[in-house]
Amino acid sequence: MNTMLIKIVDHVDLQEAYQYLQDPSAGGIDLFVGTVRNYAQGKDVVKLVFEAYAPMALKEMEKLAQAAQQQWPITKLVMLHAVGEKLIGEPVVIIGVASAHRDAAFTACRFLIDELKKTVPIWKKEYYQDNSVWVNAHP
Amino acid sequence: MEILLFGITRELVGQNTLTVPPEENLQTVAQLREWLHAHFPAMQKLSSLAIAVDSEYADDAQEIKPNQEIALIPPVSGG
Numbered sequence: 629m630n631t632m633l634i635k636i637v638d639h640v641d642l643q644e645a646y647q648y649l650q651d652p653s654a655g656g657i658d659l660f661v662g663t664v665r666n667y668a669q670g671k672d673v674v675k676l677v678f679e680a681y682a683p684m685a686l687k688e689m690e691k692l693a694q695a696a697q698q699q700w701p702i703t704k705l706v707m708l709h710a711v712g713e714k715l716i717g718e719p720v721v722i723i724g725v726a727s728a729h730r731d732a733a734f735t736a737c738r739f740l741i742d743e744l745k746k747t748v749p750i751w752k753k754e755y756y757q758d759n760s761v762w763v764n765a766h767p
Numbered sequence: 768m769e770i771l772l773f774g775i776t777r778e779l780v781g782q783n784t785l786t787v788p789p790e791e792n793l794q795t796v797a798q799l800r801e802w803l804h805a806h807f808p809a810m811q812k813l814s815s816l817a818i819a820v821d822s823e824y825a826d827d828a829q830e831i832k833p834n835q836e837i838a839l840i841p842p843v844s845g846g
Contacts, residue, residue, distance in 0.1 A: 662846050678845070681773050681838055684822035685845075709845060721846050741846060749819070749838075750845030751774035762775040763844035767814050 631697075633706045634689045636682045636750075640708040640722045649726040654703045656730035658737040662721035664714045668763075671756040678711045678720060681749040685709070688748045692740055696725070699739070700732040707740060709750055768793065768831070771838035776816070779809050789833070796820070797827035799837070814842045 633648045642661065649657045664676050689707045696702060706724035714720050723741045727733040744750075752763050768787040772780055793799045796818050804811050817840035818825050824840070831837060 679773060680845070681771065681819070681822070681840070684819055684838065684840075687822055745843070745846040747824075747843065748845050749773065749840050749843055751841065752844045753774075762778075762841070764842040765775040765813055765844075 631702070631704050632690070632693045633704075633708070634686060634693060635708050636680050636685055637708060637710055638712055640710045640719050642719065642722060645706045645708060645722045645724045648706055649704050649724045651703045651726050653728060654726035655728050656733040657724065657726045658730070658733035660721075660723040660737050660741050661719050662741065664716050664718050664720060666716045668754055669756075669761070673716065674755045674757060675716070676714045676720070676755070677753045678709075678714065679751050679753075680709065680711050682711075684749050689744065692743045692747070695743075696736045696740055700725075700727065700736045702727050702732065702736055705736070705740070707744065709744075709748075711750070768833050768837065770799075771836065773839065774841045774844075775813065776810065776839040776841050779807055785839075794830060795827065796825045796829045796831060799831060800827065803839070810839075816841055 666673055693705055703726040708722040710720045723737050725733045725736045754761050770785040819838040819840050821835050
């Protein structure tokens, strides 16, 4: 059975993620949605632009998904990340985990988003009123 | 050897890819890193700079061959 949905897309779709995660054996579905915040580095953010090294990003996300499946009893999981220009409030990443019980769903969901931020080759540039910065690029 | 560039490395070089002349004869990730630092000193100021070979993170000792896909991975910031 296909148990993971991992994609780099122009727009993440919460409905698609939820539909995919539904399963008769799942007693809990945990969804995390990361969105564009209006404030960073002490400045108003106008927009974000995301880019990915897609083939490697997908591979790295699959590794994380497999690591999660080995640690927790996961029925299905979803990792969707958007690329391109995103405005304030827009969703950019969706992590979803379906499991028999909520503990595993919560814990695995947290693991997947935390690790995604560390290893998956996706970059965001923050645009303010007067300049723009690649996030995390410099100490 | 052609190197894929992303994020801030693409802006530092001003192109989407970087071609290393074959006569540079780079054999390892460490040698490529040295060459990059010499030609693009601004890359030394980044928080980190990983190098991927065939879309896997590579360590400095790894050998590189001209037919492999090499990419620069500046600090990631997805999510």
